[in-house]
Amino acid sequence: MAIPTLPPYSIPLEVPTSRVNWQPDPKRAVLLIHDMQDYFVKFYGDNSPLMESVIQNLVCVRQWCKQQGIPVLYTAQPTEQSAVDRGLLNDMWGPGLTAADPKLQQVVAALAPDADDTILVKWRYSAFQRSDLQALLKNWGRDQLIIGGVYAQIGCLVTAMDAFMNDIQPFMINDAVAAFSEADHQMAVQYVAAYCGSVVNTAQLIGAAQSLNQDWLKARVLHWIDEDESHFDANENLMHYGLDSIQVMALVAELKKLGVQVSFEELARTPTLNAWWTLIESKSQPQ
Template sequence: MAISKISTYLMPKPESYPDNKTDWQLDPAGAVLLIHDMQRYFLNFYDTESELIKTVIDNLVRLKKWAHQHNVPVVYTAQPYEQPADDRALLNAMWGAGLPASTIDQQKIIDQLSPDEQDIVLTKWRYSAFKRSDLLERMQNWNRDQLIIGGVYAHIGCMITAVEAFMSDIQPFLVGDAVADFSEDEHRLALKYVSSRCGQVTDTQSLLQEDLQTITRQWLEKRVQQLIEEDEELDPDENLILYGLDSLRIMQFSSELKAQGINVSFEELGRTPTLSNWWSLVDARQRVAG
Protein backbone atom coordinates (compact mmCIF):
# COMPACT_ATOMS: atom_id res chain seq x y z
CA MET A 1 0.00 0.00 0.00
CA ALA A 2 1.16 3.55 -0.71
CA ILE A 3 1.81 6.18 1.96
CA SER A 4 -1.34 7.94 3.16
CA LYS A 5 -1.68 11.62 3.94
CA ILE A 6 0.10 12.29 7.24
CA SER A 7 -1.63 14.23 10.00
CA THR A 8 0.53 16.83 11.69
CA TYR A 9 1.59 16.41 15.30
CA LEU A 10 3.61 18.33 17.87
CA MET A 11 7.38 17.98 17.56
CA PRO A 12 8.67 16.19 20.70
CA LYS A 13 10.59 18.56 22.97
CA PRO A 14 14.20 17.73 23.91
CA GLU A 15 13.31 17.60 27.59
CA SER A 16 10.99 14.68 26.79
CA TYR A 17 13.60 12.64 24.91
CA PRO A 18 14.53 9.26 26.41
CA ASP A 19 17.85 8.97 28.25
CA ASN A 20 20.81 7.85 26.17
CA LYS A 21 22.79 4.76 27.19
CA THR A 22 25.91 6.25 25.60
CA ASP A 23 27.73 9.47 26.39
CA TRP A 24 29.31 10.00 22.97
CA GLN A 25 30.46 13.52 22.17
CA LEU A 26 30.22 14.85 18.65
CA ASP A 27 33.54 15.65 16.96
CA PRO A 28 33.13 17.66 13.74
CA ALA A 29 36.47 16.29 12.54
CA GLY A 30 35.02 12.78 12.60
CA ALA A 31 31.43 13.43 11.53
CA VAL A 32 29.28 13.19 8.39
CA LEU A 33 25.83 14.78 8.07
CA LEU A 34 23.16 12.60 6.40
CA ILE A 35 20.05 14.38 5.06
CA HIS A 36 17.69 11.48 4.56
CA ASP A 37 15.03 11.35 1.79
CA MET A 38 14.05 15.03 2.00
CA GLN A 39 12.42 14.81 -1.43
CA ARG A 40 9.37 16.76 -2.54
CA TYR A 41 7.46 13.50 -2.98
CA PHE A 42 7.79 12.44 0.67
CA LEU A 43 7.29 15.91 2.13
CA ASN A 44 4.06 16.34 0.15
CA PHE A 45 2.36 13.75 2.36
CA TYR A 46 2.52 16.36 5.14
CA ASP A 47 1.05 19.81 5.46
CA THR A 48 4.26 21.54 4.36
CA GLU A 49 3.15 24.72 6.13
CA SER A 50 2.79 22.94 9.46
CA GLU A 51 5.05 23.84 12.39
CA LEU A 52 6.36 20.26 12.37
CA ILE A 53 7.74 20.40 8.83
CA LYS A 54 8.94 23.99 9.12
CA THR A 55 10.93 22.96 12.21
CA VAL A 56 12.50 19.95 10.50
CA ILE A 57 13.48 21.98 7.44
CA ASP A 58 14.81 24.92 9.47
CA ASN A 59 16.92 22.65 11.65
CA LEU A 60 18.34 20.73 8.70
CA VAL A 61 19.25 24.04 7.04
CA ARG A 62 21.09 25.02 10.25
CA LEU A 63 22.88 21.68 10.41
CA LYS A 64 23.90 21.86 6.76
CA LYS A 65 25.28 25.38 7.19
CA TRP A 66 27.23 24.24 10.27
CA ALA A 67 28.55 21.21 8.38
CA HIS A 68 29.87 23.32 5.51
CA GLN A 69 31.49 25.74 7.96
CA HIS A 70 33.31 22.89 9.71
CA ASN A 71 34.35 20.77 6.75
CA VAL A 72 31.82 18.07 7.64
CA PRO A 73 30.78 16.14 4.51
CA VAL A 74 27.07 16.41 3.67
CA VAL A 75 25.45 13.32 2.16
CA TYR A 76 21.88 13.05 0.85
CA THR A 77 19.75 10.04 0.04
CA ALA A 78 17.10 10.23 -2.69
CA GLN A 79 14.90 7.44 -3.99
CA PRO A 80 14.66 7.13 -7.79
CA TYR A 81 11.36 7.24 -9.64
CA GLU A 82 9.85 4.32 -11.59
CA GLN A 83 12.02 1.67 -9.95
CA PRO A 84 11.99 -1.72 -11.69
CA ALA A 85 10.01 -4.34 -9.77
CA ASP A 86 13.09 -6.53 -9.37
CA ASP A 87 14.99 -3.63 -7.82
CA ARG A 88 12.23 -2.87 -5.31
CA ALA A 89 11.68 -6.57 -4.58
CA LEU A 90 9.97 -6.93 -1.16
CA LEU A 91 9.33 -3.19 -0.91
CA ASN A 92 6.56 -3.70 -3.48
CA ALA A 93 4.59 -5.85 -1.04
CA MET A 94 5.02 -3.35 1.78
CA TRP A 95 4.71 0.03 -0.01
CA GLY A 96 3.65 -0.53 -3.58
CA ALA A 97 5.54 0.53 -6.68
CA GLY A 98 7.24 3.61 -5.21
CA LEU A 99 7.67 6.92 -7.02
CA PRO A 100 5.82 6.76 -10.37
CA ALA A 101 7.25 8.23 -13.57
CA SER A 102 4.72 11.06 -13.35
CA THR A 103 6.51 12.29 -10.20
CA ILE A 104 9.91 12.88 -11.79
CA ASP A 105 9.91 16.48 -10.57
CA GLN A 106 8.91 15.28 -7.09
CA GLN A 107 12.05 13.16 -6.87
CA LYS A 108 14.12 16.32 -6.29
CA ILE A 109 15.36 17.38 -2.88
CA ILE A 110 13.26 20.28 -1.57
CA ASP A 111 14.53 23.71 -2.60
CA GLN A 112 15.49 24.82 0.92
CA LEU A 113 17.95 21.91 1.16
CA SER A 114 19.07 21.69 -2.44
CA PRO A 115 22.50 19.98 -2.54
CA ASP A 116 25.54 22.14 -3.18
CA GLU A 117 28.31 21.23 -5.58
CA GLN A 118 30.49 19.62 -2.89
CA ASP A 119 27.64 17.53 -1.43
CA ILE A 120 27.08 13.84 -2.21
CA VAL A 121 23.69 12.46 -3.34
CA LEU A 122 23.27 8.70 -2.98
CA THR A 123 20.57 6.69 -4.72
CA LYS A 124 18.35 5.12 -2.06
CA TRP A 125 17.16 1.53 -2.62
CA ARG A 126 16.30 0.23 0.86
CA TYR A 127 15.52 1.51 4.35
CA SER A 128 19.21 1.80 5.21
CA ALA A 129 21.30 4.45 3.47
CA PHE A 130 24.19 1.96 3.55
CA LYS A 131 22.39 -0.69 1.48
CA ARG A 132 23.52 -0.80 -2.16
CA SER A 133 25.52 2.42 -1.74
CA ASP A 134 29.15 3.31 -1.08
CA LEU A 135 28.39 5.35 2.06
CA LEU A 136 30.46 3.09 4.33
CA GLU A 137 33.44 3.12 1.95
CA ARG A 138 33.24 6.90 1.67
CA MET A 139 33.19 7.33 5.45
CA GLN A 140 36.15 4.99 5.84
CA ASN A 141 38.09 6.87 3.16
CA TRP A 142 37.28 10.17 4.88
CA ASN A 143 38.36 8.70 8.24
CA ARG A 144 34.94 9.55 9.68
CA ASP A 145 33.23 7.45 12.36
CA GLN A 146 30.21 9.51 13.39
CA LEU A 147 26.96 9.97 11.43
CA ILE A 148 24.47 12.76 12.13
CA ILE A 149 21.03 11.74 10.83
CA GLY A 150 18.03 13.91 10.00
CA GLY A 151 15.11 13.71 7.56
CA VAL A 152 12.16 11.37 6.95
CA TYR A 153 10.88 9.00 8.10
CA ALA A 154 12.25 8.70 11.61
CA HIS A 155 11.24 5.13 12.47
CA ILE A 156 12.00 3.69 9.03
CA GLY A 157 15.01 4.88 7.02
CA CYS A 158 16.51 7.15 9.69
CA MET A 159 16.35 4.56 12.47
CA ILE A 160 17.47 1.61 10.33
CA THR A 161 20.38 3.64 8.98
CA ALA A 162 21.37 4.37 12.59
CA VAL A 163 21.25 0.63 13.37
CA GLU A 164 23.46 -0.26 10.42
CA ALA A 165 25.89 2.55 11.28
CA PHE A 166 26.20 1.12 14.79
CA MET A 167 26.85 -2.35 13.39
CA SER A 168 29.62 -0.87 11.23
CA ASP A 169 31.34 0.76 14.24
CA ILE A 170 30.04 4.22 13.33
CA GLN A 171 28.46 6.29 16.10
CA PRO A 172 25.01 7.49 14.96
CA PHE A 173 23.51 10.74 16.25
CA LEU A 174 19.76 10.93 15.54
CA VAL A 175 18.63 14.57 15.70
CA GLY A 176 15.21 14.37 17.32
CA ASP A 177 13.92 17.74 16.09
CA ALA A 178 15.37 17.33 12.58
CA VAL A 179 13.30 14.24 11.75
CA ALA A 180 9.59 13.68 11.08
CA ASP A 181 7.44 10.57 11.00
CA PHE A 182 3.95 9.21 10.34
CA SER A 183 2.87 10.05 13.90
CA GLU A 184 4.20 11.28 17.23
CA ASP A 185 4.12 7.70 18.57
CA GLU A 186 6.32 6.43 15.74
CA HIS A 187 8.61 9.46 16.06
CA ARG A 188 9.10 8.64 19.74
CA LEU A 189 9.56 4.96 18.95
CA ALA A 190 12.58 5.89 16.81
CA LEU A 191 14.02 8.08 19.56
CA LYS A 192 13.53 5.33 22.14
CA TYR A 193 15.07 2.60 20.04
CA VAL A 194 18.13 4.58 18.95
CA SER A 195 18.83 5.94 22.44
CA SER A 196 18.58 2.51 24.05
CA ARG A 197 19.99 0.21 21.37
CA CYS A 198 22.31 1.78 18.84
CA GLY A 199 23.10 5.48 19.17
CA GLN A 200 22.77 8.91 20.66
CA VAL A 201 19.61 11.01 20.45
CA THR A 202 20.17 14.74 20.49
CA ASP A 203 18.50 17.96 19.35
CA THR A 204 19.78 20.57 16.92
CA GLN A 205 20.69 23.22 19.47
CA SER A 206 22.55 20.82 21.75
CA LEU A 207 24.43 19.33 18.84
CA LEU A 208 25.58 22.72 17.60
CA GLN A 209 26.57 23.79 21.11
CA GLU A 210 28.67 20.65 21.51
CA ASP A 211 30.78 22.03 18.71
CA LEU A 212 31.95 24.76 21.10
CA GLN A 213 33.65 22.36 23.50
CA THR A 214 37.26 22.82 24.48
CA ILE A 215 39.66 21.81 21.73
CA THR A 216 42.14 19.15 22.79
CA ARG A 217 45.57 18.45 21.38
CA GLN A 218 44.27 15.06 20.21
CA TRP A 219 41.49 16.79 18.24
CA LEU A 220 44.01 19.22 16.75
CA GLU A 221 46.29 16.42 15.58
CA LYS A 222 43.39 14.51 14.04
CA ARG A 223 42.12 17.60 12.22
CA VAL A 224 45.56 18.40 10.83
CA GLN A 225 45.90 14.81 9.59
CA GLN A 226 42.63 15.29 7.71
CA LEU A 227 43.78 18.59 6.25
CA ILE A 228 46.95 17.06 4.84
CA GLU A 229 45.32 13.69 4.09
CA GLU A 230 47.88 11.82 6.17
CA ASP A 231 47.06 8.89 8.49
CA GLU A 232 50.56 8.42 9.93
CA GLU A 233 51.66 10.03 13.20
CA LEU A 234 53.07 13.51 12.60
CA ASP A 235 56.29 14.95 13.97
CA PRO A 236 54.99 17.76 16.23
CA ASP A 237 57.94 20.01 15.38
CA GLU A 238 58.09 19.34 11.63
CA ASN A 239 56.98 22.06 9.21
CA LEU A 240 53.50 20.99 8.05
CA ILE A 241 54.20 22.47 4.60
CA LEU A 242 56.56 19.53 4.09
CA TYR A 243 53.60 17.19 4.67
CA GLY A 244 51.69 18.90 1.86
CA LEU A 245 49.78 21.58 3.78
CA ASP A 246 49.05 24.67 1.66
CA SER A 247 47.91 28.22 2.35
CA LEU A 248 44.31 27.51 1.34
CA ARG A 249 43.94 24.84 4.01
CA ILE A 250 45.68 27.00 6.61
CA MET A 251 43.12 29.71 5.84
CA GLN A 252 40.32 27.14 6.10
CA PHE A 253 41.59 25.99 9.49
CA SER A 254 41.81 29.56 10.76
CA SER A 255 38.15 30.05 9.80
CA GLU A 256 37.20 26.82 11.61
CA LEU A 257 38.93 28.02 14.78
CA LYS A 258 37.16 31.39 14.62
CA ALA A 259 33.83 29.58 14.31
CA GLN A 260 34.78 27.85 17.57
CA GLY A 261 35.38 31.22 19.20
CA ILE A 262 39.19 30.90 19.02
CA ASN A 263 40.74 33.83 17.18
CA VAL A 264 43.99 32.63 15.61
CA SER A 265 44.79 34.39 12.36
CA PHE A 266 45.99 32.92 9.09
CA GLU A 267 49.23 34.87 9.47
CA GLU A 268 49.90 33.41 12.94
CA LEU A 269 49.27 29.86 11.75
CA GLY A 270 51.39 30.34 8.64
CA ARG A 271 54.35 31.92 10.44
CA THR A 272 55.38 28.67 12.18
CA PRO A 273 53.20 25.84 10.80
CA THR A 274 54.00 23.02 13.22
CA LEU A 275 51.68 21.01 15.45
CA SER A 276 53.51 22.19 18.57
CA ASN A 277 53.20 25.86 17.67
CA TRP A 278 49.59 25.55 16.59
CA TRP A 279 48.70 23.85 19.83
CA SER A 280 50.43 26.61 21.82
CA LEU A 281 48.42 29.25 19.94
CA VAL A 282 45.09 27.41 20.25
CA ASP A 283 45.56 26.50 23.93
CA ALA A 284 46.52 30.06 24.87
CA ARG A 285 43.62 31.66 22.99
CA GLN A 286 40.96 29.31 24.31
CA ARG A 287 42.24 29.89 27.86
CA VAL A 288 41.76 33.61 27.30
CA ALA A 289 38.30 33.01 25.78
CA GLY A 290 37.42 30.76 28.72
Protein backbone atom coordinates in the same frame (compact mmCIF):
# COMPACT_ATOMS: atom_id res chain seq x y z
CA MET B 1 -0.43 0.26 0.33
CA ALA B 2 0.88 3.80 -0.29
CA ILE B 3 2.16 6.13 2.39
CA PRO B 4 -0.87 7.66 4.14
CA THR B 5 -1.63 11.34 4.61
CA LEU B 6 0.38 12.26 7.70
CA PRO B 7 -1.22 14.33 10.48
CA PRO B 8 0.73 17.11 12.20
CA TYR B 9 2.18 16.54 15.65
CA SER B 10 4.44 18.37 18.08
CA ILE B 11 8.02 17.13 18.22
CA PRO B 12 8.89 16.08 21.79
CA LEU B 13 11.58 18.57 22.85
CA GLU B 14 12.93 16.44 25.69
CA VAL B 15 15.22 13.78 24.26
CA PRO B 16 15.65 10.36 25.87
CA THR B 17 18.88 9.78 27.75
CA SER B 18 21.30 7.86 25.58
CA ARG B 19 23.14 4.82 26.91
CA VAL B 20 26.43 6.13 25.47
CA ASN B 21 28.30 9.39 26.08
CA TRP B 22 29.46 9.96 22.52
CA GLN B 23 30.21 13.52 21.47
CA PRO B 24 29.95 14.81 17.88
CA ASP B 25 33.38 15.67 16.49
CA PRO B 26 33.62 17.78 13.31
CA LYS B 27 36.75 15.85 12.32
CA ARG B 28 34.95 12.50 12.57
CA ALA B 29 31.39 13.31 11.49
CA VAL B 30 29.34 13.20 8.29
CA LEU B 31 25.84 14.66 7.95
CA LEU B 32 23.21 12.49 6.26
CA ILE B 33 20.08 14.31 5.07
CA HIS B 34 17.77 11.36 4.68
CA ASP B 35 15.06 11.16 1.97
CA MET B 36 14.10 14.85 2.13
CA GLN B 37 12.57 14.69 -1.34
CA ASP B 38 9.39 16.51 -2.29
CA TYR B 39 7.75 13.12 -2.78
CA PHE B 40 8.16 12.08 0.87
CA VAL B 41 7.57 15.54 2.34
CA LYS B 42 4.28 16.05 0.44
CA PHE B 43 2.50 13.50 2.62
CA TYR B 44 2.56 16.03 5.47
CA GLY B 45 0.51 18.44 3.35
CA ASP B 46 1.14 22.03 2.36
CA ASN B 47 2.53 24.49 4.91
CA SER B 48 2.98 21.80 7.55
CA PRO B 49 4.33 23.39 10.79
CA LEU B 50 6.03 20.09 11.60
CA MET B 51 7.88 19.93 8.29
CA GLU B 52 8.71 23.63 8.35
CA SER B 53 10.38 23.11 11.73
CA VAL B 54 12.29 20.02 10.59
CA ILE B 55 13.51 21.78 7.43
CA GLN B 56 14.55 24.88 9.37
CA ASN B 57 16.55 22.78 11.82
CA LEU B 58 18.18 20.82 9.00
CA VAL B 59 19.13 24.08 7.30
CA CYS B 60 20.84 25.18 10.54
CA VAL B 61 22.65 21.85 10.94
CA ARG B 62 23.72 21.79 7.30
CA GLN B 63 25.05 25.34 7.49
CA TRP B 64 27.00 24.51 10.64
CA CYS B 65 28.42 21.36 9.01
CA LYS B 66 29.58 23.39 6.03
CA GLN B 67 31.33 25.84 8.36
CA GLN B 68 33.00 22.97 10.21
CA GLY B 69 34.15 21.13 7.09
CA ILE B 70 31.80 18.21 7.75
CA PRO B 71 30.83 16.36 4.53
CA VAL B 72 27.14 16.43 3.65
CA LEU B 73 25.41 13.40 2.13
CA TYR B 74 21.88 12.94 0.83
CA THR B 75 19.77 9.90 0.11
CA ALA B 76 17.29 10.16 -2.75
CA GLN B 77 15.00 7.51 -4.22
CA PRO B 78 15.18 7.28 -8.04
CA THR B 79 12.17 7.66 -10.30
CA GLU B 80 13.03 4.58 -12.36
CA GLN B 81 12.62 1.46 -10.19
CA SER B 82 12.11 -1.95 -11.69
CA ALA B 83 10.26 -4.64 -9.77
CA VAL B 84 13.60 -6.32 -9.05
CA ASP B 85 15.17 -3.09 -7.81
CA ARG B 86 12.22 -2.23 -5.60
CA GLY B 87 11.74 -5.75 -4.28
CA LEU B 88 9.55 -6.14 -1.20
CA LEU B 89 8.99 -2.39 -0.96
CA ASN B 90 6.34 -2.91 -3.65
CA ASP B 91 4.40 -5.22 -1.33
CA MET B 92 4.70 -2.82 1.62
CA TRP B 93 4.28 0.61 -0.01
CA GLY B 94 3.32 0.16 -3.64
CA PRO B 95 5.34 1.61 -6.55
CA GLY B 96 6.58 4.64 -4.60
CA LEU B 97 8.20 7.48 -6.50
CA THR B 98 7.73 7.04 -10.25
CA ALA B 99 8.61 8.88 -13.44
CA ALA B 100 5.01 10.16 -13.63
CA ASP B 101 6.06 13.33 -11.76
CA PRO B 102 9.86 13.62 -11.86
CA LYS B 103 9.82 16.95 -10.01
CA LEU B 104 8.90 15.10 -6.82
CA GLN B 105 12.29 13.38 -6.97
CA GLN B 106 14.04 16.63 -6.06
CA VAL B 107 15.26 17.41 -2.56
CA VAL B 108 13.17 20.20 -1.00
CA ALA B 109 14.40 23.59 -2.22
CA ALA B 110 15.63 24.86 1.15
CA LEU B 111 17.98 21.89 1.41
CA ALA B 112 19.04 21.62 -2.23
CA PRO B 113 22.46 19.94 -2.47
CA ASP B 114 25.54 21.93 -3.44
CA ALA B 115 27.96 20.76 -6.10
CA ASP B 116 30.35 19.41 -3.47
CA ASP B 117 27.68 17.37 -1.66
CA THR B 118 27.18 13.66 -2.30
CA ILE B 119 23.84 12.11 -3.30
CA LEU B 120 23.35 8.40 -2.70
CA VAL B 121 20.72 6.48 -4.64
CA LYS B 122 18.29 5.04 -2.10
CA TRP B 123 17.04 1.49 -2.71
CA ARG B 124 16.09 0.20 0.75
CA TYR B 125 15.28 1.52 4.23
CA SER B 126 18.95 1.65 5.19
CA ALA B 127 21.18 4.17 3.45
CA PHE B 128 23.97 1.56 3.64
CA GLN B 129 22.18 -0.94 1.40
CA ARG B 130 23.42 -1.00 -2.22
CA SER B 131 25.29 2.28 -1.75
CA ASP B 132 28.83 3.60 -1.29
CA LEU B 133 28.08 5.06 2.14
CA GLN B 134 30.34 2.78 4.17
CA ALA B 135 33.19 3.09 1.65
CA LEU B 136 32.89 6.88 1.62
CA LEU B 137 33.07 7.07 5.40
CA LYS B 138 36.12 4.82 5.42
CA ASN B 139 37.87 6.79 2.69
CA TRP B 140 37.19 10.06 4.50
CA GLY B 141 38.43 8.60 7.80
CA ARG B 142 35.11 9.35 9.48
CA ASP B 143 33.21 7.20 11.95
CA GLN B 144 30.25 9.33 13.05
CA LEU B 145 26.98 9.74 11.16
CA ILE B 146 24.58 12.59 11.99
CA ILE B 147 21.09 11.69 10.75
CA GLY B 148 18.16 13.99 9.99
CA GLY B 149 15.17 13.75 7.67
CA VAL B 150 12.30 11.34 7.08
CA TYR B 151 11.00 8.96 8.12
CA ALA B 152 12.33 8.68 11.65
CA GLN B 153 10.83 5.28 12.46
CA ILE B 154 11.77 3.68 9.13
CA GLY B 155 14.84 4.68 7.11
CA CYS B 156 16.43 6.95 9.72
CA LEU B 157 16.16 4.32 12.44
CA VAL B 158 17.37 1.43 10.28
CA THR B 159 20.27 3.51 8.96
CA ALA B 160 21.27 4.36 12.54
CA MET B 161 21.24 0.67 13.47
CA ASP B 162 23.25 -0.24 10.37
CA ALA B 163 25.80 2.44 11.26
CA PHE B 164 26.14 1.00 14.76
CA MET B 165 26.58 -2.51 13.36
CA ASN B 166 29.46 -1.18 11.25
CA ASP B 167 31.19 0.59 14.19
CA ILE B 168 30.01 4.02 13.07
CA GLN B 169 28.55 6.20 15.82
CA PRO B 170 25.06 7.40 14.81
CA PHE B 171 23.54 10.64 16.11
CA MET B 172 19.82 11.09 15.43
CA ILE B 173 18.65 14.73 15.56
CA ASN B 174 15.39 14.58 17.48
CA ASP B 175 13.99 17.88 16.20
CA ALA B 176 15.31 17.43 12.65
CA VAL B 177 13.53 14.14 11.89
CA ALA B 178 9.84 13.47 11.32
CA ALA B 179 7.81 10.28 11.58
CA PHE B 180 4.27 9.19 10.74
CA SER B 181 3.06 10.20 14.22
CA GLU B 182 4.28 11.42 17.60
CA ALA B 183 4.17 7.82 18.86
CA ASP B 184 6.34 6.66 15.96
CA HIS B 185 8.71 9.58 16.58
CA GLN B 186 9.12 8.72 20.24
CA MET B 187 9.61 5.05 19.45
CA ALA B 188 12.39 5.85 16.98
CA VAL B 189 14.39 8.18 19.20
CA GLN B 190 13.91 5.97 22.26
CA TYR B 191 15.15 2.93 20.35
CA VAL B 192 18.25 4.74 19.08
CA ALA B 193 19.05 6.13 22.53
CA ALA B 194 18.62 2.75 24.19
CA TYR B 195 20.24 0.41 21.69
CA CYS B 196 22.39 1.91 18.96
CA GLY B 197 23.28 5.57 19.22
CA SER B 198 22.87 9.05 20.63
CA VAL B 199 19.86 11.35 20.31
CA VAL B 200 20.27 15.13 20.41
CA ASN B 201 18.35 18.26 19.56
CA THR B 202 19.76 20.70 17.01
CA ALA B 203 20.97 23.16 19.64
CA GLN B 204 22.63 20.39 21.64
CA LEU B 205 24.36 18.98 18.58
CA ILE B 206 25.85 22.28 17.53
CA GLY B 207 26.49 23.54 21.05
CA ALA B 208 28.18 20.36 22.26
CA ALA B 209 30.56 20.14 19.33
CA GLN B 210 31.44 23.84 19.51
CA SER B 211 31.82 24.34 23.24
CA LEU B 212 32.88 21.16 24.99
CA ASN B 213 36.63 21.51 25.24
CA GLN B 214 39.21 22.19 27.92
CA ASP B 215 39.12 25.95 27.30
CA TRP B 216 35.37 25.94 28.00
CA LEU B 217 35.92 24.02 31.23
CA LYS B 218 38.70 26.36 32.33
CA ALA B 219 36.62 29.45 31.60
CA ARG B 220 33.71 28.00 33.57
CA VAL B 221 35.89 27.26 36.59
CA LEU B 222 37.63 30.66 36.51
CA HIS B 223 34.25 32.36 36.41
CA TRP B 224 33.21 30.58 39.59
CA ILE B 225 36.41 31.07 41.57
CA ASP B 226 37.09 34.63 40.31
CA GLU B 227 40.80 33.90 39.91
CA ASP B 228 43.17 35.59 37.49
CA GLU B 229 44.21 33.14 34.78
CA SER B 230 47.90 34.03 35.15
CA HIS B 231 47.86 32.79 38.76
CA PHE B 232 45.78 29.69 38.12
CA ASP B 233 47.31 26.20 38.46
CA ALA B 234 45.40 23.50 36.58
CA ASN B 235 46.77 20.86 38.98
CA GLU B 236 45.78 22.70 42.16
CA ASN B 237 42.85 21.55 44.30
CA LEU B 238 39.96 23.75 43.17
CA MET B 239 38.52 23.78 46.68
CA HIS B 240 41.60 25.74 47.72
CA TYR B 241 40.51 28.43 45.25
CA GLY B 242 37.08 28.59 46.90
CA LEU B 243 35.05 26.35 44.59
CA ASP B 244 32.06 24.99 46.51
CA SER B 245 29.80 21.96 46.22
CA ILE B 246 26.89 23.91 44.70
CA GLN B 247 29.13 24.99 41.81
CA VAL B 248 30.30 21.41 41.31
CA MET B 249 26.69 20.25 41.11
CA ALA B 250 25.97 23.04 38.61
CA LEU B 251 28.85 21.74 36.46
CA VAL B 252 27.43 18.22 36.61
CA ALA B 253 24.10 19.58 35.28
CA GLU B 254 25.79 21.56 32.48
CA LEU B 255 27.83 18.57 31.37
CA LYS B 256 24.71 16.42 31.30
CA LYS B 257 23.09 18.90 28.88
CA LEU B 258 26.15 18.49 26.67
CA GLY B 259 25.79 14.71 26.77
CA VAL B 260 28.48 13.88 29.33
CA GLN B 261 27.31 11.86 32.30
CA VAL B 262 29.56 12.52 35.30
CA SER B 263 28.64 12.43 38.96
CA PHE B 264 29.34 14.84 41.79
CA GLU B 265 31.33 12.09 43.51
CA GLU B 266 33.58 11.58 40.49
CA LEU B 267 34.40 15.28 40.27
CA ALA B 268 34.91 15.61 44.01
CA ARG B 269 37.33 12.68 44.08
CA THR B 270 40.14 14.66 42.36
CA PRO B 271 39.07 18.32 42.12
CA THR B 272 41.66 19.77 39.75
CA LEU B 273 41.07 21.17 36.29
CA ASN B 274 43.39 18.69 34.58
CA ALA B 275 41.85 15.72 36.40
CA TRP B 276 38.35 16.88 35.51
CA TRP B 277 39.19 17.25 31.84
CA THR B 278 40.77 13.78 31.76
CA LEU B 279 37.58 12.41 33.32
CA ILE B 280 35.34 14.28 30.85
CA GLU B 281 37.39 13.04 27.89
CA SER B 282 37.12 9.45 29.12
CA LYS B 283 33.34 9.82 29.48
CA SER B 284 33.14 11.21 25.94
CA GLN B 285 34.86 8.22 24.33
CA PRO B 286 32.92 5.32 22.74
CA GLN B 287 31.72 2.84 25.35
